[in-house]
Structures are given as structure tokens and as C-alpha cells.
Amino acid sequence: MIHLLPLAIAIAAFVALAVSMKRHQRDFVGRLLPEPQARLARVTGWLLLGVVWAIDAALLGPAMGTLVWIGEASMGAWLTVAAITWKAAR
Amino acid sequence: MKDGLRQSMALLHTWSGLLIGWLLFAMFATGTAAYFQDEITRWMQPEVTGPADPAASAQGAVRFLNTVAPDAKSWYISLPNSRAATTQVYWQPGGERPAKRGETSALLDQSGHEITTRETRGGFFLYRFHFDLHYMPVLWARYLVGIAAMFMLVAILSGVITHKKIFADFFMLRFGKGQRSWLDAHNVTAVLALPFHLMITFTGLVTLAVMYMPWGIAANYASQDTFYETFLGRSETAEASGKTVPLADLGTMVRTASAQWQGRRVGYISISNPNDAAAQVDMSRAPEAAFGARGESVTFAGATGRMTGAHDATGAALATESVMIGLHTGRFARWGLRWLYFLSGIGGTIMVGSGLVLWTVKRRARLPDPARPHFGFLLVERLNIAAIAGLATGIAAYFLANRLLPLEMADRAEREIDCMFLAWLAVGLWGMVRPAARAWAETLALAGACFAAIPVVNALTTGRGLVPSLLAGDWTFAGFDLVMLALAAGFVLASAKAAKARARVGNRRAPSARRAASS
Numbered sequence: 268m269i270h271l272l273p274l275a276i277a278i279a280a281f282v283a284l285a286v287s288m289k290r291h292q293r294d295f296v297g298r299l300l301p302e303p304q305a306r307l308a309r310v311t312g313w314l315l316l317g318v319v320w321a322i323d324a325a326l327l328g329p330a331m332g333t334l335v336w337i338g339e340a341s342m343g344a345w346l347t348v349a350a351i352t353w354k355a356a357r
Numbered sequence: 358m359k360d361g362l363r364q365s366m367a368l369l370h371t372w373s374g375l376l377i378g379w380l381l382f383a384m385f386a387t388g389t390a391a392y393f394q395d396e397i398t399r400w401m402q403p404e405v406t407g408p409a410d411p412a413a414s415a416q417g418a419v420r421f422l423n424t425v426a427p428d429a430k431s432w433y434i435s436l437p438n439s440r441a442a443t444t445q446v447y448w449q450p451g452g453e454r455p456a457k458r459g460e461t462s463a464l465l466d467q468s469g470h471e472i473t474t475r476e477t478r479g480g481f482f483l484y485r486f487h488f489d490l491h492y493m494p495v496l497w498a499r500y501l502v503g504i505a506a507m508f509m510l511v512a513i514l515s516g517v518i519t520h521k522k523i524f525a526d527f528f529m530l531r532f533g534k535g536q537r538s539w540l541d542a543h544n545v546t547a548v549l550a551l552p553f554h555l556m557i558t559f560t561g562l563v564t565l566a567v568m569y570m571p572w573g574i575a576a577n578y579a580s581q582d583t584f585y586e587t588f589l590g591r592s593e594t595a596e597a598s599g600k601t602v603p604l605a606d607l608g609t610m611v612r613t614a615s616a617q618w619q620g621r622r623v624g625y626i627s628i629s630n631p632n633d634a635a636a637q638v639d640m641s642r643a644p645e646a647a648f649g650a651r652g653e654s655v656t657f658a659g660a661t662g663r664m665t666g667a668h669d670a671t672g673a674a675l676a677t678e679s680v681m682i683g684l685h686t687g688r689f690a691r692w693g694l695r696w697l698y699f700l701s702g703i704g705g706t707i708m709v710g711s712g713l714v715l716w717t718v719k720r721r722a723r724l725p726d727p728a729r730p731h732f733g734f735l736l737v738e739r740l741n742i743a744a745i746a747g748l749a750t751g752i753a754a755y756f757l758a759n760r761l762l763p764l765e766m767a768d769r770a771e772r773e774i775d776c777m778f779l780a781w782l783a784v785g786l787w788g789m790v791r792p793a794a795r796a797w798a799e800t801l802a803l804a805g806a807c808f809a810a811i812p813v814v815n816a817l818t819t820g821r822g823l824v825p826s827l828l829a830g831d832w833t834f835a836g837f838d839l840v841m842l843a844l845a846a847g848f849v850l851a852s853a854k855a856a857k858a859r860a861r862v863g864n865r866r867a868p869s870a871r872r873a874a875s876s
Contacts, residue, residue, distance in 0.1 A: 270693040285528050330648060334684070338697030341550045341704070344527075348545060352530045 269326065270339055273319045277343025280315035283308045285347060294354045316340060363518060370515040371716065375737065377505040377512075378713045379744040384502060385709050386748055388487035388557075389702030390480065392687055392695055395440040397480030400837040401759045402443070403819040404474040409437040409467040411615070411622055412608040414444045417469025419607045422446060425463070427632055430597075434626040436611075438645045438688075443472060476769040477759055483752070488565070491774065503569050509558045516547060523548040535858075536722070539715045546708035553701040554708070560685035563678060600634040605662030607638070613664060614640045614655045621646035634660050644688040649679035713741045738793045743785030746800035749848060753807035754780030756841070760811075760818045780807075794859035798852050805848030812838040 285291040287309035292300050300308070319339060324332035390397065399405065418434045426432070426448040435445040444465040464472045478485075490498035517523065523544045530541045547554065567574065571581070578584040611623050624643030630636045636659025642652035656666040683689060687698045717738050724730050730738070758776035762769055784803065788796045815838060816822025826834035 270697075281528075288525075288528070291528060335694055335697075337552045338694060338701065341553060341701055342697060344549045345700075345704075348528050348530050348549065351528050352532070356532070 270335070270342075273322050273336070273339050274343055274346075276315055276319050276322070277339050278346050280312045280319065280340075281344050281347035282312075282350070283315060284312035285351060287312060291351060294351060319343075363521065366515040366518040370512055370519040373508045373515070374512045374709075374712050375716050377508040378709055378716075379740055380501065380505045381509055382706065382709045382713065382744050383748050384487050384505060385702065385706040386752070387483045389699060389706055390752070391484035391487055392690075392699045392702060394480030394484045395438065396833050396837060397483065398477075399440075399442060399479075399833050400815075401477045401479040401756070402472065402475055403815075403821050403834075405442050405466060405472060407442060407467075408439075409442045409444070411436045412611045414465075414467050415611045415623075415626060416606070416608040417467055418444050418446050418465055419469075419604060421463065421465055421469040421471065422448060422631070426450060426461075429631060430629070432626075432628040432631050434628070436623055436626065436643070437467075438622065438624065438643055440645075442466065444469075475759070475764055476766075477773055478770045482755075482770075482774060488561075491778070499565055499568060503562065503565055506558055506561050510555075510562070513547075513551075513554055513558060517551075520544050520547070536715070536718045539711055539718050543708060543711040543715050546704045546711065550701040550704045553698075554705055556684060557702075557705065560681040563681040564685055566678075595630070595635045595637060597630040597633045598635040601632055602634045602636070602660040604628070604631055604636055604638075604659050605657075610638060610640065610657050610662055613657075614642075617655055617664075617667065618642050618646070618653055621652075628659060631659065636660055637665075644683070644686070646689070648683045648689055649676065650682035650686060650688065651675065651679040710745050713737075713744065717741065735793075739785075739788050739796075742788030742793070742796050742800055743781070746788070746797070746804050746848075747781045747784035749804040749844075750784045750800070750807050751777040751781035753804060753811060753841075753844075756811050757807065757814055760814045794855070798856040798859060801848050801852035801855055805845045805852060807845075808841050808848060809845035811841040811845075 282295065286295050286300070287305045289299060289305075292298065292305075320332065320336045323336045323339070326332065327335055414436050415434060418432075418436075422429070422432050422434075428451040429448040430451055431449045433447040437444055444467070445462070446465060447462045450461060466472055488499060488502045489495045490501065520540075520543075526541070526544055527548060528545075530538075530545050532538055534541075562569070567581075574581055574584045578587070607626070611626075614623050615621060622643040622645070623640050624645075625641045627639045628636060629639075638657040638659045639654060640657070641654040644650045644652070646652070652669075654668045655664055656668075657663060658665050687695065690698055717734065720734055721727055721730070724734065755773055755777035758773045762772055762776070766772055784800050787803075788800055791799065812823050816824070821831070821834050823835060823838040825831075826838065
């Protein structure tokens, strides 16, 4: 259960990062975003990943927190890829 | 210059990856399974139920050892961790003759009764196979595995340079596009768990570093044993006094040691000269209780049960090694993190497998005559089938053998393992004699069918099938069966894809052949 909230934020982070990339904007927002908005998405994505790390580190300490953070980030990225692949196939 | 570097890295990546890819695939697959080795063992011993308390298990072990080997030179007790239920004991008999392994070890339940119903090496075999292999001397195997891990490290680093677009293509996974899809799968599985792959490869080397590079110790210590005594606190054993004094209560000592470590579990106990006035009891902390795999230990006087010494793993180098081994084995991981480890491992297995397939997919298009590839191509293609579909079928056969071999069979545990390699060999041979594209579809379907058969056979041969396990909330058994079904679905899907790809290649080849004939 401890992984659910960080995982949800990690997914949000990777979706934001994907939205910041031109090739995925069509799938997620239906149009190309202007550069300032893309940059905002990129910064938000990285910030959210930072938030996930902060939560894990606060709950589990910096060492175990970092390890768990990497695992959750991988999982979040996987689920994001699955979502993108599924959306692109439709 | 930049392109030159990339080209040389691509060459390095392709060939280092290919050369060790088959071995690496087996290491990744069985190593990933090893994250659940205790659960696999429990599934393979369906007669054993319930959890086990460390103190009670220690008392049970002593009761057993007192009946079979009261005058042994030493006893070794490996207590169950929180996910296991059985105690492993070994003893060194008092006589001069070094006894055979099977006669001086036993597997016990919590109350000290030997478990004889179903002889198996369980998940522990898959764990050992991922670095000791089988049917060969352990030393050779470990050197082979070390070379493979070293190449893996090279392949990861050169891969990051070769597949220059992995970060730009971070989220790209396109299906049904032939070579492009294989490249996507290889890239995505690599990049999404890149920290894991780097960590697992590097720390894997660290676990055996002292064996690969013994010179540091050789230059500074008289022998490896002196080194271990100095650093890990293994104390020298005293001579037996010859005066018989029964061993003090081991359960109390286990609780004392645990209290000394803020409630962390005791993992391993060794007792020298049991039932002698000079008996000595050494206990070390369970690897699962903290990040570092090597931990604290305490010593008791066996006759009185009084603590005589305590030792902590100290020093920066030892702490680093201890944490790296801990990171690799993930023994401390609870459920959530354990699944993350497992899924990352599956990703790594797919990465290696897709890389192997990619080698052939890339070259098939460039073959002068795709219908009659040259020997090297054929060899790689056939070995890929044997390594990927063969190993999968082999592991499924290992689980099936556990349920289907007669319980009273001699050397049953070894026969289970033989079943795994026989199935592996059979699939390998099958892949050799069939046309390659058809062989992929058939062997993958076979692997899927074998995995699908596991829950069925389990339900028919034990009372702990999927439905009763789910109703009883037994997640170890239910989870095992569900993972088998998921693997079955994965392999059947892969087989269907392979069959479809074969049909497409066939269609494409037909017009080009016609064109070639007409021109």
C-alpha cells in the first residue's frame, strides 16, 4: 500500500514528461504545444519525480527511499508507456 | 569522430551481447525467479504449512540434532526467515570419516520433525543455478558467470551509446512493425529500468569479487580464513573438553541475540562441540533484517547460555560490500519492493531476449537469400530458440516434475532438476530440426502450455489448488499459480505473434521470389 501514492505521482510525472515531447503531444492533448507550455510540462515532470523521492525518503529514510524511488519510477514509466501504446493503437 | 565512436560501440555492443546473451538470459531468468525463492520452495513443499517462529525452530532443531548426532563435532542451523517455514540443519559427525552430504543434513519443520514427504531443492536450486549453473564444477561456473556479467556491464554502457535515441524514444513501443518493434522492446526494457540493470550487474560482480580478485586478501593475510575471522568475527573453535554438559536452551539465546539487535531476526547458528563443557554458539543476524547482507553476530557459551562476545560488521569496505550484496539479493525487501525487483528482473530478461532476437531480425533482411541463410545465422537463430523457449519450458517442467514424480523416488530432488534440463534439451533439439519460423511458434506455444498446465496439475495432485488457496487467502500458493497463468498467457501470445510474423514473411517473400524469377 505504501507504494500507491508515490506510484500515482510517478505516473503523473512521466505523463508530464511525455507531454513535453513533441511526438507524444498529439496522443495526449490532441495538438502540438507551444514551447513554453512544453517546457512547463517538462519542469513539472521532473519536479513531481522529486516529490516522489521526497515522500519515499521521508517515509523510509534516504537510502531505502532512493532504492524504492527507482523501483517506483521504473514502474510508473512502464505504466505510462503502456498507456501511450494503448492510446496510439486506437 | 563521434560517428566513429558510435560505430565501434555498436560493434562492441552487438558482439559482446551476442556472445554471452544466451548465458545471460538464463542468469537473468533464474535470478529473477530467485527473488521469490522462498515462495517457490513453499509451493514445492505443499505438505508444509504455516509460519515458523525462530526461537521455536531453534529448539526444534536442537531436539532433532540431539537424537541423530548428539556427539557431532559441530551443528549448523539455518533458521527460517519470515517468508519460509523450514529449518535447514547440517552436522559434522564426530568420527574421522567425512560423511556424505545427504547423510549429515536434514530439513525440519518448526517442531523439529524431519520433512521427508517430498524431496526437492525448491526455489533454492533456481537461485544457485543463476551463478553456479549445473552439471559442472562450481568454480568454472562462477568464472563463466563472472565473464558474462563483465560483458553485460560492457554491453550496458556501450548500449547507451549505440542506441543513441533511447532517451528520445523513452516512451516508444510500437507493435507490429517488425525490426522497429524489436528495437523498441529492447530499448524500452533497457532504459526504463536502466538503474536496476546497472545496479544488478555491478553488484552481481561484487558478490563474487573476492573470488575473482583474491590478491588483495592474499597479499595481506595468511589465508582467506584468517581474513574472514578478522573481519566477520568468526571466532576460532575451542577444543572439546571431553566433559559432557547438555546445551543450554537455544530458544533463550535466540531471543537474547534478537533483543541485542533491536528485535531483528537471527538467521544462522553454528554450534561447535555441542553437549560439551566447551560448547560454543555463534549466531548471525538474518540477511533480511537490514540493508546490508552481512551483519552482526554474537557468541554464547553453550553450556551456560551466557553471551561471551558480540561483533559488528565494521569498516567502510566491508560495509560497502555488505550493502551491495544486500542490494543485489534484495533479501530485506518487503512485498511491494520485492515485486518491483521481480518486475525489473522480468524487464531485464526481456531486454536480453529481445536483444538476441534483434540480432537475427536485423540480419535476416540483409541475407543474400533469406530462404537459405548462412551457417552463422542459422546457429544464432537456433540457439536463440533453445535459450529462450527452451529455458522457459525447462523451468515449467521443473515445477511440473515436482508435482508428478513419485514421492518415494530415489534422489527425487536431483531427478526434478534432470527434468528441467531434459525439457530444455528436447526443445533445443526440436528447434534444430524444424524450420526456424515454425520452430519459434511451436516452442513458445509449448512453453505456454507447460506453464498453463502447472496450476491444473497442482489442483489435481494437492489440496492447495488455485481456488482453495484463494478462498483460504493463501497468497503464496494463489500468487504462484496466478504468475504461472500470466507466464502461460505471455508465451501463448508470443507464439501467436510469431505465427503471424511467419505468415507475413511468407507473403512478402512470395512476390519477391516471383519478381526474381521473372527478371
